[in-house]
Amino acid sequence: MKLNKKLLATGILSASMFAGSAFGAVSAEEAAKLGDSLTPMGAEKAGNGDEIPAWDGGLTTPPAGYNNDGIYVNPFPDEEPMFTIDRSNVDEYADNLSPGQIAMIERYDNYVIPVYPTHRTAAYPQDVMDKTVENATNVELIKDGNGLGNYQTATPFPIPQNGLEAIWNHITRYRGGSVQRNVGQVTPQENGNYSVVKFQDELTWRTYLRDYDPNEDENVLFYFKQAITAPSRLAGNVLLVHETIDQVAEPRRAWVYNAGQRRVRRAPQVAYDGPGTASDGMRTSDNFDMFNGAPDRYNWELIGKKEMYIPYNSYKLVDRDLSYDDIIKAGHINQDLARYELHRVWHVRATLKDGERHIYGQRDFYIDEDSWQATIIDHYDGRGELWRVAEAHSMQFYDQDVPWYAIETLYDLLSGRYLVLGLTNEESDPYEFGVKRASREYTPSALRRAGTR
Template identity: 40%
Template structure:
């Protein structure tokens, strides 16, 4: 169901969704942050029927006895589902479902969504709120309408967005700490037999925009984030390395190392709809993680708010103690493990610009109002049919604190397969919150890639 934005200021700004690119909220509009609005720009109030409660600061305190680096317990394990959505009743709930969700419910046998009570658990450090308030009246887009021209780190750039590009920058620069170290698995389904061989990787990530000091963005280098991946399984691919630099205002740089060749190669193109190497043509570069890269090939329309049933507080699904075989089936992950809740989301429609090329002519993207995480996305083919469906699996990382997701799933309806990426089972995770010395910034350059491959 479409949900009207409560504040008159936001309604006025939404009317500008197709208007001038540059924008900053007025002082009067920014005064709503932390009052009628959450500090990040969501609606504080409950929805009309109370199924989405009021935001009261989030639930960011770790359970007693838990320490960073340990498996995360489910603090809501005693909650019971309110109802289940499946093919038999999907039309009843279609106003709270995306096109892609409806396609999965109606197209995959026994696919279902178990819907739990909504918990607005997302909260952040006070410094994130302070930096967001600074950005509210000063951040702006470049004259081209899609690049970020001015903002500060450690906060959301556009808590009161006027258009889809601004909302997407909120997603791209949402606060996740300054970096992370993780081991994760990527699962590629083989329909019919349920068999899969996971691709297991260690990943190091640094995020300059996570600096809570409120430093100017873009900085001198203009990096959005950098990541280094090393394959640790299967044995045939062990030792493969990929280094990627994602930039704020230019195409990505990427370098590959293959042990058999014992040399580093620069990837000719690692952006937009190019396939991610080794991902069996199930993931384009700008689908990672849910979306990544520049905004220049699409027009971004901010449709407005919607109440949507989405994965949320997915501690059980992200349980590191489970085996991959306990989680993933041949057609989709085990349905009883994924917690869905009703949340208000920003709906964005992206259509390829005239004169530009992309194999995905249209995307519909849903951003959680409390965190700016991308919780769902639908990708359409040239005939206007849903081609790929994506969903992420958010939870609260208490050590930051922040709402994050590692894992996300991509269903390709045309080939009848899915992949689940960045899953923490049979691995480890360690989110960082600016703790110096844990990640070496020198690690993220081609020379280090050569040294790492030589070891």
């Protein structure tokens, strides 16, 4: 692995596994690098003199053809791959791939990695960047890393001192404040046959509520509601989550409405390695959004920074001219539609703590430095064997200044099956940002009204 020597010299990578009461805020001198040699979000502003360009503010202007309707057109329609990584040359590029990516290439002869020119498109609203800079000298890890002291909003640790801080950056990253989306999830059989489960998701940060009260639900980060709209046998079932920050002191509040029983009940299984909604056993609850929830069952090690070929600017995968059949293939998605670019990532390793339980004994995260999104995660079982490989095909929502995922994929190397979440090609009204919600719309009593067939 190639570590970033400049960051090593400054001591940014010195901490590994977190064990302490309060840790995080950096000095004013260190924070002064934000907006100077570092972007306001903490990435290295300079390029690498080769494939990675300098960050120039990201993609904030919609391209020609975008109609401000949540249907995102490709800003780079004429670009072609510079080269493709496959079995014939994978050894040449192994240093810039994860073990999971290499395993996928070795298992499937048509799993290839088409590499395009790098565009550092990630951009956030100015107020989010300003608050992130403020957080650098204020926010601390507290309660053995399970809580955030002095945190309000935005990215808490733009200059991370350890792996847990980097993971908190992913968990808390800005995704538009308040958004509704209509997406599909598939779990193909080994031969590629699949059926689609359709969701309508709502995500509202507490501070974006129409009736926001700073003294109410202070430990809540956001509210999430997920209604199944198809197939008919599942339609009407609804999941409601109040995502708490310190989930050890106050576990995630979750409820489900079962349309068949017309009943609301608590759902403590919606956490850790509990089964993901309608996922046919192909993902855990904390696989959603690549990783979510409480980090307390793992030790977190900041391995360092490296350059990797990661999915990026994946606009082909939201092309409305494509059907799901064009994307979903046996073993993996149609890699001809994927786009990879060389970017710098933080490598964070999570190892299960002694005495704790989870189906994943180790997880290796590769987190994009510009957006703090986990882009690749390799999952290992309790014996230390590579088991599942997650890839997030990201894109910039250029009308909202929001980096997010076009789709998430999770490949099972043992079964030959996989999961795709976030498909929008065949969905009407795929994204609506800026929806206005009140706190009463995220209560258990509201579930019955939402969960009608």
